[in-house]
Amino acid sequence: MDLTELMEIAEQERQSYKSVQIRCCVAAGCISTNSQILQQQLETSVKVSGLEHEVQVYGVGCMGLCGQGPLVRVDRLSESENLSVLYQKVTPEDVPSMIAELKGEATQLQHGDLTHPFFTKQLPIVLENTGKINPERIQAYIATGGYQALFHVLREMAPSQVVDTITRSGLRGRGGAGYPTGLKWATVAKATGERKYVVCNADEGDPGAFMDRSVLESDPHRVIEGMVIAAYAVGANQGYIYIRAEYPLATKRLQIAINQAQQMGLLGSHIFDSPFDFKIDIRVGAGAYVCGEETALMASIEGKRGTPRPRPPYPAESGLWGFPTLINNVETFANVPWIIRNGSDTFASIGTEKSKGTKVFSVTGKIRNLGLIEVPMGTTLRQIVEEMGGGVINGTAKAVQTGGASGGCIPASAFDTPVDYESLNQLGSMMGSGGMIVMDETINMVDIARFFMEFCMDESCGKCIPCRVGTVQMYQLLTKIREGKASAADLELLEELCDMVKHTSLCGLGQSAPNPVFSTLRYFRDEYLALICK
Numbered sequence: 095m096d097l098t099e100l101m102e103i104a105e106q107e108r109q110s111y112k113s114v115q116i117r118c119c120v121a122a123g124c125i126s127t128n129s130q131i132l133q134q135q136l137e138t139s140v141k142v143s144g145l146e147h148e149v150q151v152y153g154v155g156c157m158g159l160c161g162q163g164p165l166v167r168v169d170r171l172s173e174s175e176n177l178s179v180l181y182q183k184v185t186p187e188d189v190p191s192m193i194a195e196l197k198g199e200a201t202q203l204q205h206g207d208l209t210h211p212f213f214t215k216q217l218p219i220v221l222e223n224t225g226k227i228n229p230e231r232i233q234a235y236i237a238t239g240g241y242q243a244l245f246h247v248l249r250e251m252a253p254s255q256v257v258d259t260i261t262r263s264g265l266r267g268r269g270g271a272g273y274p275t276g277l278k279w280a281t282v283a284k285a286t287g288e289r290k291y292v293v294c295n296a297d298e299g300d301p302g303a304f305m306d307r308s309v310l311e312s313d314p315h316r317v318i319e320g321m322v323i324a325a326y327a328v329g330a331n332q333g334y335i336y337i338r339a340e341y342p343l344a345t346k347r348l349q350i351a352i353n354q355a356q357q358m359g360l361l362g363s364h365i366f367d368s369p370f371d372f373k374i375d376i377r378v379g380a381g382a383y384v385c386g387e388e389t390a391l392m393a394s395i396e397g398k399r400g401t402p403r404p405r406p407p408y409p410a411e412s413g414l415w416g417f418p419t420l421i422n423n424v425e426t427f428a429n430v431p432w433i434i435r436n437g438s439d440t441f442a443s444i445g446t447e448k449s450k451g452t453k454v455f456s457v458t459g460k461i462r463n464l465g466l467i468e469v470p471m472g473t474t475l476r477q478i479v480e481e482m483g484g485g486v487i488n489g490t491a492k493a494v495q496t497g498g499a500s501g502g503c504i505p506a507s508a509f510d511t512p513v514d515y516e517s518l519n520q521l522g523s524m525m526g527s528g529g530m531i532v533m534d535e536t537i538n539m540v541d542i543a544r545f546f547m548e549f550c551m552d553e554s555c556g557k558c559i560p561c562r563v564g565t566v567q568m569y570q571l572l573t574k575i576r577e578g579k580a581s582a583a584d585l586e587l588l589e590e591l592c593d594m595v596k597h598t599s600l601c602g603l604g605q606s607a608p609n610p611v612f613s614t615l616r617y618f619r620d621e622y623l624a625l626i627c628k
Contacts, residue, residue: 095359095366097245100236107237112150113172114196116140119165119225120153121311122343123304129153129164135186136166139193149196155312157225159212160304161464166192167225180206211481212463217444219452220428221468224312229347232354235315241360243434247323248368256327257283260430263438264450269295269386269423269527270602272449272515278420281410282328285418290330292321293414293421295391296337296344299383300498301549302458303529306424308466309454310337310344313428314351318374320427322365323434325372328420333374336391339381348376383499383553387601388421390555401555402601423527425454445471449514453525459494459532460486469513476509479532486534493533493617495542497526499549500606502613503533503542522613524606539618540625543611544572550607561604564595568611575625582626589615 118124118133130153137151157165162182170177181192181203191201218224227234235241247256261276282290294317298306310317321333337345352374355361363371377395384390385400392414394400413419429451433441442450449471455478458464462484469478479491493503496513502523504511511517515525533542551565571588574580592608599605615622 097242097249097366100241100245103233104237104239107233111171112148113170114145114149115169115171116149116151117154117157117167117169117225118151119155119157119163121156121308122341123156123160124163124165125343127164129184132164132166132184132186132189135189136192139189140196143193143197145193145196152228153230154226155224155229156308156466158216158221158467159206159463159465161462162206165206168192168196178208180208182206210463210484211477212465212467212484215473215477215482216468217452217470218468219432219441219444220309220316220425220454221313221466222432223316224309224466227313229312229314230350232315232351232358235313239435240315240431241319243431244319244322244360245366247326247434248366248370253283253327253329256323256434259438260327260433261438263433263441264445265426265429265433265441266449266515267422268425268429268453270524272525275422275426278410278422279324279327281408282330282418282420285411287417289332289415289417290328291414291417291419292325292328292330292333293388293391293395293419294321294333294335294427295386295388295421295423296335296341297379297386297391298338298341298424298527299381299386299553300500300527300529301546302456302531303498303527304456305454305466305528307341307344308456309424309428310341311347314344314348315355316431317348317424317427318351318355318361320430321374322361322372323430324420324422324427326370328418330420331371331373333372334377334395334414335374336377336379336385336395339378345376345378352376382555383549384555384601384603387603390601391421392419399555401557402603404600425528446512446514448516453513453528455528455530457483457530457532459530460488460491460534460537461532462487471514472512474510474512475504478513478530479509483532486532489535491532492535492537493539495523495531495533495610496529497524497606497609498529499546499553500524500603500609501526501529502609503539503617504613505617508617522609522616524609538576539614539621540572540576543614544569544576546610547572547607550603554603554607558598558600558604560595560598561600561607564591564599565604565607567591568595568608572611575622578625578627580626585622585626 265275266272556562
């Protein structure tokens with residue numbers, strides 16, 4: 095495979111596109127509402143209506159507005175203009191009317207509003223192909239410019255130049271703490287060892303989070319391309335994607351993508367006729383939340399029990415089987431091809447001074463427009479919740495929880511805060527992987543703290559006493575408070591336990607488990623006091 099062949103594949107794919115394209119979402123959310131059957135009905139109806147020569151029906155990944163699924167989008171492509179129509183909550187009974195509209199007939203079908211801020215305020219980088227291409231067809235990815243960044247890297251750049259490009263972009267890890275990606279790559283590149291590994295952390299376990307799952311279901315080749323570029327930059331020849339067993343569709347499409355890339359010579363030996371070899375294998379996790387922590391994840395890949403270990407040594411120096419290992423999450427790798435294609439300066443011009451680029455969020459809870467979005471860093475919570483999200487379904491928003499089970503609850507009074515790493519930390523929350531849960535005035539914040547503490551308690555691996563015992567005691571105290579049986583002394587003890595667990599636990603799970611309690615005590619203390627025995 096060379097660049098000429100790649101460009102020929104891209105051109106052939108584009109030439110195959112028909113003037114009218116019907117895209118049916120076949121990501122997990124829409125599949126749960128039978129969108130695959132809907133796709134089949136559309137294909138049959140187009141053929142029966144004699145429109146197959148001008149109309150193309152195909153399945154795509156997530157279109158973003160998950161709460162309105164099944165979603166179908168029709169695009170009429172012409173030299174003068176492109177006309178698009180979005181259909182929401184489509185049923186089999188709607189198909190005849192959709193075909194009628196293709197023929198120019200008027201119907202009573204309602205169309206989604208593509209001019210809504212939910213769509214117009216997004217800036218797709220990671221999601222630039224999501225909901226637009228067939229995720230099980232490598233040619234569709236290549237037609238968007240896929241694998242051109244990899245060719246440029248392997249044939250025209252030294253590994254140090256790739257590391258420098260990622261460093262200058264300002265990309266930070268999208269999996270949690272926001273560690274500078276370029277610095278991590280540089281550390282692994284400089285490390286010595288007989289072998290090196292690249293690992294994609296796809297163990298997305300936070301309640302309400304589905305960003306990584308959606309990317310893998312919708313655009314798997316993008317993550318593969320990012321991993322191969324990273325491997326070349328750091329000198330690795332073996333990669334692993336560690337994914338949750340609860341993500342069967344993402345796992346299936348990843349394996350299809352890996353097989354396709356191998357068949358085309360984009361994975362394996364002598365990629366793009368270069369001396370570089372790289373292989374990717376999938377490892378499926380058994381559902382332990384703690385395996386999202388990188389040292390527990392590595393133990394699981396090695397076939398051991400998934401429990402964390404103390405750091406240092408860090409994985410960059412001593413990771414899988416004791417060799418230098420680069421670990422980034424799905425979204426981090428998905429940014430890489432775009433940065434190579436568009437330049438580090440372009441990426442660095444987006445976002446804030448310390449938080450560059452965009453961030454993908456799954457917005458769930460008591461919100462009208464539930465779904466997947468990608469916005470520039472620095473976008474405010476108010477813009478996300480009230481403008482893009484359309485506000486809460488009933489009443490007013492009370493809080494939004496960011497950062498997953500280990501994040502904090504931010505009150506509505508702080509919704510003008512820009513979403514970036516530093517700002518969220520100052521509010522007592524965190525970016526995390528990107529889950530957002532919106533709450534209305536009917537929610538009791540003590541219940542929220544108790545729910546997340548129960549989650550952390552159940553998911554604790556039990557290796558260290560502060561997390562194993564402390565989360566149980568905190569959960570019991572929260573239960574006692576919720577039942578109206580606690581005293582002021584119990585509340586004081588709860589705060590002491592939170593501080594102890596935060597500062598003495600072995601890994602990030604225990605260290606951040608108290609965050610929901612800390613944040614709800616900070617902003618909603620009156621709800622605790624109202625339940626305390628006088």
